[in-house]
Amino acid sequence: MAKRRRNSKSSPSDDNSEAQTPAPDQQDKADVAEPPTSSAAIEASSVATSNALASFPSMARILSVAVLILGIIAVGALFYKVMAGFFVPLFLAALLVVIFRPVHQWFGHRLNGRQRMAALATTGTVLLVVLLPIVFLISVATSQFTAMVSHVNFADLSSGLDRAREQLGVSLPYAEQFRRLDVLADTLDQPDEPDVELPHLEMQKRTEEALTLVQFLQSEVDGPAEADLAASDAETKLQAFAAAVIQRSERTNDEVIDQVTSEEQFHRLSLSAAASIRSWMRTLLGGPFYSQIRMIANPSAEDFKDLLVRGREILQPRFVSVTSATGSFLAQTLIGMIVLIISVYFFLIDGPAMIRTLMRLSPLDDAYEERLLLEFDRTSRAVVLASVLSALAQGILASIGFWITGFDSVILLFLLTSVMALVPFLGAASVWAPCALYLAAVEERIGAAVMLAIYGAGIVSSIDNVIKVFILHGQSALHPLLALLSVLGGVKVFGPIGILVGPMVVVFLQTLLEILNHELSEREITGQPQITSTIVSKTDGE
Numbered sequence: 001m002a003k004r005r006r007n008s009k010s011s012p013s014d015d016n017s018e019a020q021t022p023a024p025d026q027q028d029k030a031d032v033a034e035p036p037t038s039s040a041a042i043e044a045s046s047v048a049t050s051n052a053l054a055s056f057p058s059m060a061r062i063l064s065v066a067v068l069i070l071g072i073i074a075v076g077a078l079f080y081k082v083m084a085g086f087f088v089p090l091f092l093a094a095l096l097v098v099i100f101r102p103v104h105q106w107f108g109h110r111l112n113g114r115q116r117m118a119a120l121a122t123t124g125t126v127l128l129v130v131l132l133p134i135v136f137l138i139s140v141a142t143s144q145f146t147a148m149v150s151h152v153n154f155a156d157l158s159s160g161l162d163r164a165r166e167q168l169g170v171s172l173p174y175a176e177q178f179r180r181l182d183v184l185a186d187t188l189d190q191p192d193e194p195d196v197e198l199p200h201l202e203m204q205k206r207t208e209e210a211l212t213l214v215q216f217l218q219s220e221v222d223g224p225a226e227a228d229l230a231a232s233d234a235e236t237k238l239q240a241f242a243a244a245v246i247q248r249s250e251r252t253n254d255e256v257i258d259q260v261t262s263e264e265q266f267h268r269l270s271l272s273a274a275a276s277i278r279s280w281m282r283t284l285l286g287g288p289f290y291s292q293i294r295m296i297a298n299p300s301a302e303d304f305k306d307l308l309v310r311g312r313e314i315l316q317p318r319f320v321s322v323t324s325a326t327g328s329f330l331a332q333t334l335i336g337m338i339v340l341i342i343s344v345y346f347f348l349i350d351g352p353a354m355i356r357t358l359m360r361l362s363p364l365d366d367a368y369e370e371r372l373l374l375e376f377d378r379t380s381r382a383v384v385l386a387s388v389l390s391a392l393a394q395g396i397l398a399s400i401g402f403w404i405t406g407f408d409s410v411i412l413l414f415l416l417t418s419v420m421a422l423v424p425f426l427g428a429a430s431v432w433a434p435c436a437l438y439l440a441a442v443e444e445r446i447g448a449a450v451m452l453a454i455y456g457a458g459i460v461s462s463i464d465n466v467i468k469v470f471i472l473h474g475q476s477a478l479h480p481l482l483a484l485l486s487v488l489g490g491v492k493v494f495g496p497i498g499i500l501v502g503p504m505v506v507v508f509l510q511t512l513l514e515i516l517n518h519e520l521s522e523r524e525i526t527g528q529p530q531i532t533s534t535i536v537s538k539t540d541g542e
Contacts, residue, residue: 088497089336093343096126097351098377099385104348119348126344137415144409164441165297173221175298177213184210188274204245211238223284230280241273368515375511384500386471390464391421394428397463401455405439405448422499424484432456482506
């Protein structure tokens with residue numbers, strides 16, 4: 001610019017411009033003054049670099065932290081092994097504390113804020129309201145089950161099964177003859193290939209026996225008209241096979257015949273005779289499916305005895321192991337009850353301090369920890385309490401129906417109904433429905449069976465929806481399929497307590513995913529204005 005002014009303007013201005021131009025010695029001074037400025041910048045950058053390097057931890061500190069983490073992992077593994085046996089009582093204690101917290105607050109108000117007395121009173125309430133009734137019910141149900149098993153009369157059981165088969169329409173007259181004919185058909189399916197005369201005579205006897213049984217059963221057992229044609233076909237094929245057996249037994253080694261063709265014809269006749277017997281039996285007994293049901297529902301005395309023997313051989317070692325472990329099981333149960341009661345007491349007193357300590361040691365954000373605690377409280381009160389109260393209500397209502405219809409083991413049925421009511425899709429119907437079938441099929445009390453079925457479907461299994469809606473108050477519940485899988489998986493992993501632990505694990509996972517989604521959404525929302533402002537500032541600068 002200075003150069004353009006000098007070329008275009010007059011000499012006065014040139015004089016002024018020359019006057020404004022610095023002298024050579026001043027220019028040299030300015031050039032000399034520039035290097036200190038660059039050296040200061042270099043010194044400042046070196047100081048910043050040294051400060052940045054100093055902010056990194058030393059190798060010794062890194063090793064110290066790594067050893068500390070390894071020690072925490074090792075001690076944590078030992079801590080898990082030590083405390084794993086007390087997981088169930090501690091978890092139940094936490095649930096009871098959350099559920100009975102309003103009771104504890106009421107005791108605290110009535111006792112003028114004396115927390116130890118309030119915790120002691122709440123623990124006694126839990127013991128009287130929850131633990132002692134459960135122990136009493138389990139002991140009574142066990143005694144009723146033992147008495148029921150010890151008074152079982154197998155003769156009465158056999159007659160009851162006969163009545164049940166009559167009521168269900170699966171009884172089979174001349175069941176022994178039908179079973180024998182089925183065995184003979186299996187023999188014809190795989191004919192013998194003997195080299196002596198006696199097996200041929202045995203095969204001939206079996207064929208004649210099968211022919212006699214077909215004729216006898218066709219004349220004695222009522223069946224559809226199609227069974228006559230099937231019986232005639234079976235008789236014809238059995239007679240043809242009997243003739244083939246006789247011809248084969250009379251054949252000598254000196255006869256010159258096509259032996260391959262003879263063997264093929266013999267096997268074809270045997271298979272055809274066996275197939276005709278089975279076709280006739282299916283037609284006479286009501287079709288392929290119904291005939292198999294009737295055959296299975298009418299086992300022989302030998303088969304029934306073998307079944308009992310096999311069952312005893314399978315269960316006897318288990319009973320021996322259970323008997324030998326009864327003492328240790330009772331000791332573990334007693335220790336668990338003591339730990340549960342003591343844990344309830346100390347959780348009520350020191351629960352808030354324990355929670356604050358865990359929140360201080362946890363690396364999670366306090367907001368996330370508070371949300372998890374609130375979710376545990378909500379789930380315990382809503383899901384667990386709703387499920388338990390609904391199961392108890394269904395058990396009580398079903399027990400009333402069992403008592404009215406004349407069942408003796410009411411406490412046992414109450415306990416079974418309450419436990420099965422906690423399992424989705426099965427519910428109380430898995431108990432009252434077999435009881436109704438027993439009344440109709442075995443005791444032939446159709447009226448009582450119908451009344452129990454109507455009462456169970458209309459009241460017992462329907463009260464579940466009313467109680468859960470009343471307790472949940474519109475809160476979200478698990479999907480039925482997810483609830484079923486969580487219960488089954490929880491029982492498999494944690495045992496019976498998994499009925500409660502499984503759904504809570506699923507709810508906690510859902511809460512963690514919601515927290516993660518919320519965190520990502522907040523980052524997207526807070527990050528968008530920063531990007532926009534950066535773009536706008538760059539545009540204004542240009």
